[in-house]
Amino acid sequence: MNEGQPETRDFIRQIIADDLAGGRHAVIITRFPPEPNGYLHVGHAKSICLNFGVAAETGGRCYLRLDDTNPLKEDQAFVDAIIDSVRWLGFDWGGGLTHASDYFPRIHECAGDLIRAGKAYVDSLSPEQMREFRGTLTAPGRESPHRSRSVAENLDLFARMRAGEFADGEHVLRAKIDMASPNINLRDPVLYRIRRATHQRTGDAWCIYPMYDFAHTISDAIEGITHSLCTLEFEDHRPLYEWFLDNLQLPARPRQIEFSRLNLAFTITSKRRLAELIDLGLVAGWDDPRMPTIAGMRRRGYPPEALRDFVSRTGVTKKEHLIQMSLLENCVREDLNVRGARAMAVINPLKVVLTNYPEGQVEMLPAANHPDRPELGERQLPFGRELWIEQDDFMEVAPNKFFRLKPGGEVRLRYGYIIRCVDLVKDEVGRVIEVHCTYDADTRSGLAGAERKVKGTIHWVSAAHAVRAEVRLYDRLFGVARPDGAEADFKTFLNPESLRVAPHAVLEPSLATAEPGTVLQFERLGYFVADRVDHRPTRPVFNRVVTLRDSWAKLEEAAR
RNA sequence: UGGGGCGUAGCCAAGUGGUAAGGCAGCGGGUUUUGAUCCCGCCAUCCGUAGGUUCGAAUCCUACCGCCCCAGCCA
DSSP states (O other): OOOSOOSSOOHHHHHHHHHHHTTSOSSOEEEEOOOSSSOOBHHHHHHHHHHHHHHHHHTOEEEEEEOOOOTTTOOHHHHHHHHHHHHHHTOOOTTOEEEGGGGHHHHHHHHHHHHHTTOEEEEOOOHHHHHHHHOOSSSOOOOOGGGGOOHHHHHHHHHHHHHTOSOTTSOEEEEOSOTTOSSGGGSSOEEEEEOOOOBTTTBTSOSEEEOHHHHHHHHHHHTTOSEEEEEGGGGGGHHHHHHHHHHSOOSOOOEEEEEOOOOBTTSOOOHHHHHHHHHTTSSSOTTOTTSSBHHHHHHHTOOHHHHHHHHHHHOOOSSOOOBOHHHHHHHHHHHHHHHOEEEOEESSEEEEEETTSOTTOOEEEEEESOTTOGGGOEEEEEEOSEEEEEGGGBOSSOOTTOOSBOTTOEEEETTSOEEEEEEEEEOTTSOEEEEEEEEEGGGSTTSGGGGSOOSOEEOEEETTTOEEOEEEEEOOSBSSSOTTSSSSOGGGGBOTTSEEEETTOEEOGGGGGOOTTOEEEETTTEEEEEOTTTOOSSSOEEEEEEEOOOHHHHHHHHHO
């Protein structure tokens, strides 16, 4: 699946290679620890590829760990979606599917150990008071009046917290570290809070839940994680991570290493904001093909291989960055160019009548399914007197560089004949609604006459055989590179044209039977996938994955 | 004004004291019954800035500048 070693390794892989070479570890163990409070997105894809990738490359192991320490926000449906996404992306955790909640008993014991060692205490400040006592970025905090409670009192209080004797928020367990630390994470961080909520896995077994830093460090150690890879915002938490490792009796000492998260231009990767789009009905759901979620990209038709390639091309560093969409699109096109069978479809049809073609006659024209892969075979395209062509492929008044159909001009119909435009039919307002052409019978593909050169070749569908379809044309979700900048609400930057449905699209007949999820190239238009949810043979639905590169469009743009 | 990070091309990114890889984008050309693909060529006298060390610096030192993160009983 992964071809050879990259020539240069990122800094994390260098550290790991050194640790292996230096004998510090015999086996590398990593983990991907998402919180099941939403769907995974392209940013997670990077972490997945890194963690599972490193494990696979070194013959190690990677756990898929659901970090379920906050029952208020989490849901089994998200757990299922996460599992589905990771598997679809192409990774396997063997038996290593775990949950932070698996370790609740052990984490609870660790809390007791800390209390007995005089390194944790039950605090009874209100949240507001606690914030006040914490100090600011520049001013040290103050110690809580409850900081000096005796071990016995702390043990008693903590036991009663666990027993459900107190209301939510009445007490918390805190580590006793340093209220004057310049690192705010070390100013007696909360370890446990009371939350009378039913947990999706442990039910009502607990009414106290551990906080992220505490649960995460212990979970890592229990699983024997050697390298705990996370994003930059946790850099400040590393001293706390190490404090837990120093002050608890744990079976392993993982090393936390931070890398910068993957930011993609023209989109957002904030679960909160993605959820907002869904709640407001601005997109159809977590798997809407415009969403940067793994599920959305899957439905959009991005192959997992392309996503993995994309992630690997963006690298792993500590630099903040904003990756251009063109890189992702390039990876998708590169993969689909090889994978996708070719077919013909017309999105905005314009009628062409071949005035010298026998009425009622139908020919079957052979067409290759892939220009570079003969093993994919060919199909027979029905051809007749009336055809649909793309509106964009005809211009009544055309510039010199326009190589398609124009009055008096010739063009080749792909896999068919050369035709010449001889007449136009217009409606009341002067729009061309029909183009009359003559065809040159000697120029059918395969015949000697087909050698004749014409400037352009266009795609078409036989009107008598056309299958009507819904074709969904997707574009970037946002109109600006950084929708989550501070200038305005991100929703004001939504691209109103992110989804356009072509009302009259027609397909060559073979397309109706495409399996949902199949990606094809509609020649000259782009790559399209049969929607994995809505596509039916009786009502085909295709999503545009990405357009083809279009140097004509570029010329047009430059002319404007 | 505290602490933690980061600055190599339009966007990513190698580089670890010996004279700036690669990819994407862009530009020019060739092939082509997809204006696609494919192929060829071009694209940093310079590494945030200014000094310094050195025969030699993107790599070492000093100062400065810029950007990001941290004050949830979220993760």
